[in-house]
Amino acid sequence: MKVISASVRLRVATAMMALWVPVAAVETIIVTRAQWWNLPKTTIEIWSGSVALISLPLALWMLAGKRWALHLTALFGILWTVLSLWVAFRTENPGLGFFTLLLMVLWLALFTGLKHEMSRSFFDPHLKWFQGLPEAIPGVACILNAESESTSPALRASRLDVDGAFVFNPGEEPISPDQIRKISEMIFRFKDREVRCHAKMMSVLKDNRGFGFQFIHVAPDARKELGDFIETMRGEGYVE
Structure with missing residues (x-):
C-alpha cells in the first residue's frame, strides 16, 4: 500500500x-x-x-x-x-x-x-496477506464523486468510521488515483440510509484497486449524521 x-x-x-x-x-x-x-x-x-x-x-x-x-x-x-x-x-x-x-x-x-x-480506517483496510482485496462491509455502497455520480464507479467499503473510510473496486478494472484525487464529496449508502462526506485521499492499495480517505471539514451535524449511519451498521453486526 x-x-x-x-x-x-x-x-x-x-x-x-x-x-x-x-x-x-x-x-x-x-x-x-x-x-x-x-x-x-x-x-x-x-x-x-x-x-x-x-x-x-x-x-x-x-x-x-x-x-x-x-x-x-x-x-x-x-x-x-x-x-x-x-x-x-x-x-x-x-x-x-x-x-x-x-x-x-x-x-x-x-x-x-x-x-x-x-490502524485508522484510511491506512488499514484489514487486508490479510493471502487476500487480493479486503472483505466488504455487507450492503454498503460508495460513490466516490458526488458531483459526477452517474459516471462514478460504485465501490465497496471495507472500513468506515467517523474519521474516514477505506473503499475498493470489486471489479477487475483499476481506477486511476488522478481520477479521484480531486474528490469533493463521497456518498455512502446502506439500505434506505445515505450519508455524504467531504474527504481527502490518504492511501492507495496496490494496482489502484482500493483507496483510503480521511473525512475533512466535517461539521458537527454531519459528524452526528455519520455516527448515526455507522450505528445503524453496527446494529446489524457489520462493523465493530
Whole structure:
C-alpha cells in the first residue's frame, strides 16, 4: 500500500521518535554515573547516534505506511528496556532502575499512539496477506464523486468510521488515483440510509484497486449524521 498523505497525528507520533536521542544521552550519563562537569561526550555521541540511526528509518518507514516497521519499533523498545533493566541489576544502579521504569512507560505510550494511528480506517483496510482485496462491509455502497455520480464507479467499503473510510473496486478494472484525487464529496449508502462526506485521499492499495480517505471539514451535524449511519451498521453486526 502506498501512502499519499500521512495524517497530522501520525506525523506527530513519528516525530516523537526523535526524543529517543536525548533519552539515550541521559541514560548514558546515568549508566556511567558521570558528573555534569565531566561528561563522557564520546560515549554519549556513540549511543545517541546509534539510536538516531535506528529511530529515523523506523519513523520514515511508518510514515510510508509500512506496518512491519511498527513491529520493529516494538522490538527495539523491548530490547532497549530489557537491556537497561539488566544493566541496572548488574551494576546495582537504582537510578538506572527508576529510569528504566520511566523508559518503559514512554515506550508503551509511544507504541500505543503509533499503533492507533497506523490502524485508522484510511491506512488499514484489514487486508490479510493471502487476500487480493479486503472483505466488504455487507450492503454498503460508495460513490466516490458526488458531483459526477452517474459516471462514478460504485465501490465497496471495507472500513468506515467517523474519521474516514477505506473503499475498493470489486471489479477487475483499476481506477486511476488522478481520477479521484480531486474528490469533493463521497456518498455512502446502506439500505434506505445515505450519508455524504467531504474527504481527502490518504492511501492507495496496490494496482489502484482500493483507496483510503480521511473525512475533512466535517461539521458537527454531519459528524452526528455519520455516527448515526455507522450505528445503524453496527446494529446489524457489520462493523465493530
